[in-house]
Structures are given as C-alpha cells and as structure tokens.
Amino acid sequence: MSFVFPAQEVASVPVHGMDQRFPVHRIYCVGRNYEEHAKEMGATGREAPFFFLKPADAIVSAPATAMANMPYPTLTQNLHHEVELVVAIGTGGSHIKAADAQRHIYGYAVGLDMTRRDLQNDMKKQGRPWSIGKGFDHSAPIGEITPASQVPGIAEAGISLTVNGQVRQSGNISQLIWNIAETIEQLSTAWTLQPGDLIFTGTPAGVAAVVRGDVLEARVDGLQSLRVQIV
Incomplete structure (x- = not known):
C-alpha cells in the first residue's frame, strides 16, 4: 500500500518491564466520575x-525513570491538571457486560487529562463541544502501562497528584461513581472498543491551574508514577 505522503508513526505507550510498546487506537475520557470533583464542577448526584x-x-x-515535558498550550490562561487512572484495552468488543469487562483489560497506567479550563468553560456556556478545551496537542500525558495481572488491587488503590512537591489531589479508585467494569459496559454500548483503546476514568477533587516550570507527579498505588514538567 502506498500513501500520498508518509504515514505518521503510531502513537504508543511504554509497558513496564517490556521492550514492546502499547499501540494507541483511541482515547476515551469519562466526565465527572468522582462525587467531590462533580460537585466542584457544579454537578450533584449520580448522573x-x-x-x-x-x-x-x-x-x-x-519511562518511569524519566521526566516528560509538556508544552504549555496556546490560547489558554488557565491550564488545569486532572490525575486519572487509565485503563488499557487489550481485547475489543461491543455491548460488553460489566461481569465480563475484566477479560478485555490489558493493563493500567496513571495519566493526566490536561484541560484548557477557560476554553472549556466558554464552550459550556455556549452549549458547544469541549474539543478545544480537552483534545489539544499534548493533552494526555501517561505513565508506563502495568499489565492487569500485576495489580489485582487496583479497584481500591490510592490516587494522587503533587505539583512542585505539594499535594493537590488525593483520593481512592474505590470512590469512582461508575467503576471500571461499569464504565466499560456503558462505553462499549456507544462504541465498539478495540485493542489499543485507552480509557481515562475520571479525576478526584482538587483540580487547579499550573504554569510553565511546574513539575507534576501523578501516582496510583501499584503503578509506575508519572512525572511531567510544563515547559
């Protein structure tokens, strides 16, 4: 097969303890999936x-041994961090039942759903899509993926984020409004999940702005941490 110009490299994520990498197909994100974060965003209840x-x-x-650099994006004066557990799909499917969800999971990582909050808020007010606030270049930092078999207790793991050594966000995966299996069930009714899909599962309360020079360290117990500097 030939192309009219060279095809871009496949986006991929390192896998802990392996030379092989995880190829990324799509990135799905769940909105307002922790109660306290939902409240700080103006929502209530289990929507x-x-x-x-x-x-x-x-x-x-x-790699976990290195620092990733994230360029401060254009058009914003209010770049926010959102630390999240990321689920890496290894076996695809549609209309997956929650009871069967685990067998579709390859592994887990810690990630950051970086958000141009001012642009997102403008879109909300106008009833327009959030893409400009959420789907910009470099908006999805992610750590090494750990195979699911190595983290059997992930559903009750702690999750946290520090900025320049100061705790900004802290919670537990057990506080998810829609747990991992329920999220896969719901998501797979709207899209056919594919190997290589990533699911950012939501963030605890405490989201706030960062600026150039800030160093973010994201953690989920049992996973490789992620260090990012805003440049």
Whole structure:
C-alpha cells in the first residue's frame, strides 16, 4: 500500500518491564466520575456517565525513570491538571457486560487529562463541544502501562497528584461513581472498543491551574508514577 505522503508513526505507550510498546487506537475520557470533583464542577448526584475523546497523538509518555515535558498550550490562561487512572484495552468488543469487562483489560497506567479550563468553560456556556478545551496537542500525558495481572488491587488503590512537591489531589479508585467494569459496559454500548483503546476514568477533587516550570507527579498505588514538567 502506498500513501500520498508518509504515514505518521503510531502513537504508543511504554509497558513496564517490556521492550514492546502499547499501540494507541483511541482515547476515551469519562466526565465527572468522582462525587467531590462533580460537585466542584457544579454537578450533584449520580448522573449517567458521559464521554469525550482525545486524539491518539495527544499522548505524552516517558519511562518511569524519566521526566516528560509538556508544552504549555496556546490560547489558554488557565491550564488545569486532572490525575486519572487509565485503563488499557487489550481485547475489543461491543455491548460488553460489566461481569465480563475484566477479560478485555490489558493493563493500567496513571495519566493526566490536561484541560484548557477557560476554553472549556466558554464552550459550556455556549452549549458547544469541549474539543478545544480537552483534545489539544499534548493533552494526555501517561505513565508506563502495568499489565492487569500485576495489580489485582487496583479497584481500591490510592490516587494522587503533587505539583512542585505539594499535594493537590488525593483520593481512592474505590470512590469512582461508575467503576471500571461499569464504565466499560456503558462505553462499549456507544462504541465498539478495540485493542489499543485507552480509557481515562475520571479525576478526584482538587483540580487547579499550573504554569510553565511546574513539575507534576501523578501516582496510583501499584503503578509506575508519572512525572511531567510544563515547559
């Protein structure tokens, strides 16, 4: 097969302890999936889950031993961090039942759903899509993926984010409004999931702005941490 110009490299994420990498197909994100974060965003109660997407090439990755650099994006004066557990899909499917969801999961990573909050808020007020606030270049930093078999207790793992050594976000995966299996069930009714899909599962309360020079460290217990500097 030939193309009219050279095809771009496939976006990919390192896998802990392996030379092989995880190729990224799509990036799905779950909105307002922790109660306290939902409240700080102005929502209440257990609303039905909703989703948005980021481009696969929005990935910013680095080995756990290194620091990733994320350029401060254009058009914003209010760049926010959102630390999240990321689910990596290894076996695709549609209309997946929650009871069967685990066998579709390849592994887990910690990620950051970086958000141009001012642009997102403008879109909300106008009733327009959030893409400009969520799906921009370099908006999805992610750490190394750990195979699911190595983290059997992920559903009750702690999740946290520090900025320049100060804790900004802290919670537990057990606080998800829609847990991992329920999220896969809901998501797979709207899209046919494919191997290589990533699901950013939501963020705890405490989202706030970062500026150039800030160093973010994202953690989920049992996974490789992610360090990112805003440049």
